Amino acid sequence: MDSLDEKKELAVRWFQELQNQICDECTAIEDEGVPEDSEQDGLSALPAGSFQEKNWNREGGGGGRMRVMNGRIFEKVGVNTSVVHGEFSEEFRASIPGASENGKFWAAGISVVVHPQNPFVPAAHMNTRYIVTSKSWFGGGGDLTPIRPAVRESKKFHADLKQVCDKYNKEYYSKYKKWCDEYFYLKHRDEPRGAGGIFFDSLNSGDWDTDFEFTKDVGRTFKDSYANIVRATKDSSWSGADREFQEIRRGRYVEFNLLYDRGTLFGLKTGGNIEAILMSLPPRVRWP
Amino acid sequence: MDSLDEKKELAVRWFQELQNQICDECTAIEDEGVPEDSEQDGLSALPAGSFQEKNWNREGGGGGRMRVMNGRIFEKVGVNTSVVHGEFSEEFRASIPGASENGKFWAAGISVVVHPQNPFVPAAHMNTRYIVTSKSWFGGGGDLTPIRPAVRESKKFHADLKQVCDKYNKEYYSKYKKWCDEYFYLKHRDEPRGAGGIFFDSLNSGDWDTDFEFTKDVGRTFKDSYANIVRATKDSSWSGADREFQEIRRGRYVEFNLLYDRGTLFGLKTGGNIEAILMSLPPRVRWP
Numbered sequence: 001m002d003s004l005d006e007k008k009e010l011a012v013r014w015f016q017e018l019q020n021q022i023c024d025e026c027t028a029i030e031d032e033g034v035p036e037d038s039e040q041d042g043l044s045a046l047p048a049g050s051f052q053e054k055n056w057n058r059e060g061g062g063g064g065r066m067r068v069m070n071g072r073i074f075e076k077v078g079v080n081t082s083v084v085h086g087e088f089s090e091e092f093r094a095s096i097p098g099a100s101e102n103g104k105f106w107a108a109g110i111s112v113v114v115h116p117q118n119p120f121v122p123a124a125h126m127n128t129r130y131i132v133t134s135k136s137w138f139g140g141g142g143d144l145t146p147i148r149p150a151v152r153e154s155k156k157f158h159a160d161l162k163q164v165c166d167k168y169n170k171e172y173y174s175k176y177k178k179w180c181d182e183y184f185y186l187k188h189r190d191e192p193r194g195a196g197g198i199f200f201d202s203l204n205s206g207d208w209d210t211d212f213e214f215t216k217d218v219g220r221t222f223k224d225s226y227a228n229i230v231r232a233t234k235d236s237s238w239s240g241a242d243r244e245f246q247e248i249r250r251g252r253y254v255e256f257n258l259l260y261d262r263g264t265l266f267g268l269k270t271g272g273n274i275e276a277i278l279m280s281l282p283p284r285v286r287w288p
Numbered sequence: 289m290d291s292l293d294e295k296k297e298l299a300v301r302w303f304q305e306l307q308n309q310i311c312d313e314c315t316a317i318e319d320e321g322v323p324e325d326s327e328q329d330g331l332s333a334l335p336a337g338s339f340q341e342k343n344w345n346r347e348g349g350g351g352g353r354m355r356v357m358n359g360r361i362f363e364k365v366g367v368n369t370s371v372v373h374g375e376f377s378e379e380f381r382a383s384i385p386g387a388s389e390n391g392k393f394w395a396a397g398i399s400v401v402v403h404p405q406n407p408f409v410p411a412a413h414m415n416t417r418y419i420v421t422s423k424s425w426f427g428g429g430g431d432l433t434p435i436r437p438a439v440r441e442s443k444k445f446h447a448d449l450k451q452v453c454d455k456y457n458k459e460y461y462s463k464y465k466k467w468c469d470e471y472f473y474l475k476h477r478d479e480p481r482g483a484g485g486i487f488f489d490s491l492n493s494g495d496w497d498t499d500f501e502f503t504k505d506v507g508r509t510f511k512d513s514y515a516n517i518v519r520a521t522k523d524s525s526w527s528g529a530d531r532e533f534q535e536i537r538r539g540r541y542v543e544f545n546l547l548y549d550r551g552t553l554f555g556l557k558t559g560g561n562i563e564a565i566l567m568s569l570p571p572r573v574r575w576p
Contacts, residue, residue: 258543258546274476287571
């Protein structure tokens with residue numbers, strides 16, 4: 001059991017370590033390339049993409065490290081970490097646990113969004129964070145957004161998440177799966193955003209070390225499980241119609257993030273880094 | 289001076305008449321075609337587009353007539369009219385003039401959004417409406433969103449709008465121009481959506497006939513002024529880089545409509561027709 005400052009440091013160090021691991025994994029997959037017949041967008045002629053890094057500072061305090069790759073397998077993948085601190089405006093204090101007194105907060109996290117070129121490779125999202133006000137907690141989750149049906153992949157993804165949840169608490173998986181299903185839902189279209197995953201927030205069991213270990217495990221499991229899914233699907237052949245369908249489905253992703261996603265709306269309202277926040281939006285989208 | 293029912297009928301008849309006129313004008317321009325060198329997307333090989341009509345019914349009462357064309361000049365143009373009535377939920381009553389007592393409303397309007405193929409043809413939007421609660425009023429406006437600088441066209445558009453405003457009230461143009469500038473503003477990016485135009489709401493001067501005539505004149509002026517702009521710019525030659533820039537700028541349009549546009553958010557929250565509401569979103573968009 002460490003002091004609060006030590007906990008913050010451990011959390012930050014982990015998010016940055018995970019950022020490195022995920023970028024390395026994506027780079028390795030990107031280097032493996034695409035099959036010769038991936039000619040629809042001339043992909044097989046493209047060199048492997050690489051991550052571009054950009055650091056940004058937040059006016060109110062703190063900043064982030066943004067890494068984006070536009071590649072031949074990963075049309076757009078963003079892997080961001082940030083460590084920010086400051087004071088919530090009056091407007092937000094009431095809605096944030098432990099912030100009603102003075103509004104002071106500290107938050108660190110990692111956020112990953114993947115939009116693959118191949119419509120048969122599911123898009124994916126993962127985020128974990130550690131937040132400190134007068135209270136402190138972990139939050140996060142990971143979810144899959146297949147474009148074309150990916151029943152086997154979605155099942156395996158859920159099985160992997162269930163396994164990691166079960167290691168910590170037999171109730172976590174069903175609770176966090178439900179939370180994810182409810183959260184990633186497009187009310188105006190009455191449809192889910194994708195195949196779900198897990199979503200958790202306000203996690204503070206009283207045992208910091210275990211909560212931290214769980215949060216780390218969720219990140220690692222996402223990385224490994226999703227890497228397997230990408231490798232299992234990236235050589236699928238696809239048509240122009242699949243691609244068009246993908247770009248239309250991506251419109252739902254945009255609608256969700258701009259209409260409902262709390263992190264996005266919160267970031268935009270509190271003067272966050274626009275580029276880092278909107279990194280989640282898909283590279284090419286259609287509303288025909 | 290007619291009864292309220294007669295006023296509603298006159299308004300509806302006008303919005304539908306204007307819908308026809310705008311569709312006819314767009315179809316005429318679409319038939320004029322594009323120059324031989326518009327090869328970037330194979331546009332000159334495409335036949336002229338034509339409007340597809342879809343009627344929809346609203347669960348709470350009323351419905352609409354949606355017309356969309358995907359063409360070689362107009363990549364996507366939507367011209368919708370609707371006549372709806374019902375009761376606002378408790379949630380909305382407080383924010384709507386004259387609705388606090390019983391929440392009953394009746395509303396009719398026309399909404400036009402144009403996303404041209406050629407990046408040198410400005411995108412455009414126009415909407416006018418007549419709303420009846422225990423009060424009644426007109427609202428609407430028109431604005432231009434150039435992708436590449438269109439200084440001359442924007443000036444002429446504003447001059448045309450000023451001319452129609454000045455016919456009715458010397459204060460309208462400056463007041464409604466300012467309202468438009470303030471409304472079509474992306475706070476999170478600290479940038480305007482486009483070159484502006486006019487925006488008015490709650491217009492009830494006490495002289496219904498004159499307010500109605502003004503509203504009609506705004507619609508007609510938009511149609512004529514924008515048609516001139518399209519004809520003046522549609523033959524400009526453009527590069528792949530212009531096109532890419534256009535698709536990126538269109539992202540701002542999406543961000544505005546999903547984050548801020550009152551009509552969009554209101555429609556989505558009150559069970560409006562999703563397809564008609566999101567008709568405004570551009571056909572192809574990039575967030576690189």
